[in-house]
Amino acid sequence: MKSAPKTSRPLALAVAALVGLPLALSGCGSSTAASSSEAVTELSVMDYYNNEPDKSFIGDALSKCGTQLGVTVKRETVPGKSLISKVLQQSSSKTLPDVLMLDNPDLQQIAATGALAPLADFKVSTENFAEGVLSAGTYKDKVYGLAPTVNTIALFYNKDILAAAGVTPPTTWEELKAASAKLTAGDQYGLAFNANPTYEGTWQFLPVMWSNGGDEKKIDTKETEQALQLWTDLVKSGSVSSSALNWTQADVKDQFLAGKAAMMVNGPWQIPALDKQPTLQYGVVKIPVREAGQTSVAPLGGEVWTVPQTGNKARQAKAAEMVACLNSDENQLAMATARNTIPSKTTLSDKFASDNPKLATFTELIKTARARTGQLGEEWPAQATKIYTAIQTSLTGNASPADALKQAQGQ
Amino acid sequence: MTLATDIPQSEGHAAGKAARANGTGAEQPPPKRRRSRQRRERLFQWLFLVPAVVYMTLFFGYPVVKNVVMSFQEYTTSTFFTGEAPWVGFTNYVTVLSSSLFSTSLVNTVLFTLGSIIGQFVIGLALAIFFQRKFPLNGILRSLLLLPWLLPLIVSSAVWRWILDKDSGALNRFLGDLGIIETGVPWLTSTSLALIAVVGVNIWIGIPFNLTILYGGLQEIPDELYEAGSLDGATGWKSFRHITWPMLRPVVSVVLVLGVVYTLKVLDIILGLTNGGPANSTQTIATQSYNLSFHEFKFGEGAALGNVLVIISLVFAVLYLRASRRAVDE
Missing domain, CATH: 3.40.190.10 (Periplasmic binding protein-like II)
Structure with missing residues (x-):
């Protein structure tokens, strides 16, 4: 079997040439070549909240954080089913967005590919989060994603x-x-x-x-x-x-x-x-x-926000600030109330449960909720x-x- | 190859000999000009092939080669980022073919294909013969029958899923009102009925295709044959047996082989109706391959199973080519 790749070298060359074409074409759209010393004025974001009212709730939170950080947000929403194929496609053409949302059970799968940056690199705080939430966002002892709000059944x-x-x-x-x-x-x-x-x-x-x-x-x-x-x-x-x-x-x-x-x-x-x-x-x-x-x-259900390895440290640092901003106490409470989800910080549970009695049972459950990918x-x-x-x-x-x-x- | 040997070898030799015997031969054009013209002609011949060749390599060659290569690799989500896909030989094929699910999927694929093809073909042919007669609204009815073909498959499967629902589905309500059944029939949730239900929906979708092609074939049969036949006493079943069927055979083989290839790869209808369930009773090779690649992210194994399906389709394509060649020879 070892000789097989050798004999197919001309074929492989032809295939490589054919693969190269679309890759080269899609590569034109990437802006990662910009030098990292420049001030970051724009962040690209991708998520799967493509239906109202979630689309606007998340959009509002993103633009609010954008204003706070002094960047404009270029957001793309894709249907939930095609998010992973889109992410895989972008990771092979090196055109991943600056901030990427993932469904929590997919995080480890994507982190394992090496496409995501550990949030500790950018000093994003992971304090007060429920244990299950952190375990969903962790791959090999490093936290790669944080969910502002979560859910369960x-x-x-x-x-x-x-x-x-x-x-x-x-x-x-x-x-x-x-x-x-x-x-x-x-x-x-x-x-x-x-x-x-x-x-x-x-x-x-x-x-x-x-x-x-x-x-x-x-x-x-x-x-x-x-x-x-x-x-x-x-x-x-x-x-x-x-x-x-x-x-x-x-x-x-x-x-x-x-x-x-x-x-x-x-x-x-x-x-x-x-x-x-x-x-x-x-x-x-x-x-x-x-x-x-x-x-x-x-x-535990819900979506985590991550910082992909785009190669531009300045933009990545800004993206990490965006993830931190989305996870601020104030934003967690606002998004959770608007979207009928639960804030992922246990320090917010009591206040949230008393303000939203309908969600009290869910809030209680999140404290002990378990991530599907935890083990x-x-x-x-x-x-x-x-x-x-x-x-x-x-x-x-x-x-x-x-x-x-x-x-x-x-x- | 075929371009270079336009002239049979022996004739070429004879021509060469003759030319040598005649010396330079004043009646022939100078060899240099002739050769360059020939070369230019050949270049143009090749140039005309370029668009087709480029199209074929980009849209057929590349995916097929890529899929074959992928089936011999450990191709996972990481491959997309790192580009590394270790060569694993036949491991993917062994894993996929020895899995206990493979035999289930294979049997389901065969039953699904056979059932769908027989149903579609028989009903399609019967309708095609029916529409041969001249009666009012013939054209309108025939175009209405095309509707299933025009609907997006996802839409039809969603509607059928609702019709076939056990508790509040239209079909069970209808049968219940007629007094045929007393409790809801679990069309899509019983392991013994689900495959039959899925085949039924696929027959409904396939009838327009069979009807249209077979109707076209029937129109091609000259009326004189039927007139002559009726003089000899061949009417009804006899005229079908001895005139329609033999004349229709080439069209029939096209319909059947295309039908088999289309049915083998059916994915959306099954995913929309049952997702392969209950308990894998509607899992086919196509749906299993899709699950492996896009739900479990085992792209190598998914590709290996996909190739198995391609090979099965190829067998039918070859059978078809041989059958049609024999028909020409006869």
């Missing part, structure tokens, strides 16, 4: 339906099963969650898995099996529609809004949609744990695939929870 319940059935919000798995069964009648299911074959399905399963002591590194354990048994029982008994296998979190919200599910597992980003329907009275509690006394561990780093995507495969295998009845997990772990 909890149990939403329809107050009217629960009151009519005489059910109180469940706190343990037994109560959850009993409540869901009691709330299932006719067209209405007791509970809705999403168990689809994407990372979203894994994300919604993590609270029960983690709260029961399950671990993503090795999923064929007793703890994870019990959690999967709960999900399987809920679907098999008919308390959760088997459509959960194909629902997205938005579908789950629609079921809840339409009164077809009395409770749902979902996140605070659905609150604006829920509030649009004034007749809907809902409450939010933590996702139940197996036994009273266990801590409900929620997965596995770049290995997370492969393991997350195994987890949703096991969920699907068990929920369709193709194998028992124990066998499903064993099969998936061995894959």
Whole structure:
């Protein structure tokens, strides 16, 4: 095999010439060649908040910080699905923006490529952040990204339906099963969650898995099996529609809004949609744990802001100031309130929770929330695939929870 | 090669000998001018090829070569920044082909392709023959049948996902109102039904293509044949069996081979409807390759699986070429 590259040298040359053309073309747009002693008057920013109202909320925060730092912000928003391919494309053509937003589970993946600068190089403070938030932003002991606001998932319940059935919000798995069964009648299911074959399905399963002591590194354990048994029982008994296998979190919200599910597992980003329907009275509690006394561990969601390695130290330093500015106490509170997310500094939680009672449960959960990539780093995507495969295998009845997990772990 | 050997060798020799025998031969133009004119002509011939060659190398050659090279490399997200992709030989192929998911995907790909092609072709042919008759609104109806083809695939799959929903889907409501079913059929969430549902949607999307091409083929068959046939008593099924089908065969083979190649690589419909689920029951080689590359960032393995798909498509392309050559020979 070793001789193979040698024999294809003319071919490789031809290929190199062809690759070179688009690279050279795209290289023209880069402005990184500017000398680093010049004053920085402009910062390019890329994020995936391409829908209103988030687009404006983030835009406002960026331009406010820009004014404060004396730079104009050149912002580009791309659809969430194409952000990573865009970042990879830009990192190979060396045209990464000065400030880059990433979804937190992708941070380690991108940091591992060497495309990001450690924030400590620019003396950005990482004090007071919740542990999970820092762990999501860290790759190999260095912090590469900070999230001004974060989110997680909890149990939403329809107050009217629960009151009519005489059910109180469940706190343990037994109560959850009993409540869901009691709330299932006719067209209405007791509970809705999403168990689809994407990372979203894994994300919604993590609270029960983690709260029961399950671990993503090795999923064929007793703890994870019990959690999967709960999900399987809920679907098999008919308390959760088997459509959960194909629902997205938005579908789950629609079921809840339409009164077809009395409770749902979902996140605070659905609150604006829920509030649009004034007749809907809902409450939010933590996702139940197996036994009273266990801590409900929620997965951490949200986007981190990073400083890519653009090669221009002055611009990078300015970009780091931008990341620090977005993470100032004042901006964290403002963005969290506007976007129904949670400030990532634990020192702000109490004030935020009392000002925003609707988000109090989520604020409480963030203190102990766990990052998906905290343990596995770049290995997370492969393991997350195994987890949703096991969920699907068990929920369709193709194998028992124990066998499903064993099969998936061995894959 | 073919340009240089315009003249068969033996004739060339004879011509050379004759020229030598005649001395300089006053009736022929001076060799120098003739040769330069020939050279210029050949240059122009090559120049006319340049646009096609450049296009082919840029848009076909480069991606194919790149994909083959990538499948032998450990190509990850870091490669994009550092440019380093270690050579790993056949490791990617071994990993992908020995994974337990591969056999599932392969079987699903075969079932999906066979099911879709048979359904699309039979219904498409039946409709094409139906529209051969002259009746009012024929043209309007035929153009309405093209609609599935005109809709973006993402839109059609989103609509079908809603139609096929277990609890509030239009199809289950309809069947329920008719009293055919009592509880919702889990079209997209049962491991035994999901593939059938996905094939059904793909048939719906493929009918316009089959209808259009087969209808065009039918129009090409001269009416005289049917007239002559009817004099001999060949009508209805007999005329189809002995006139329509043999005359349509070249078009049929084009439709089938293109259909197979289009169906093998179907991605968006499956991603839109089920994402490969439930429990991988609609996972095909195409969707698995997409997942490996763009969700797990294992670009090398994704490329290896993609190449397996390309090879399967190539087999059909070769079969098609051989079949059409035999038809010409006959």
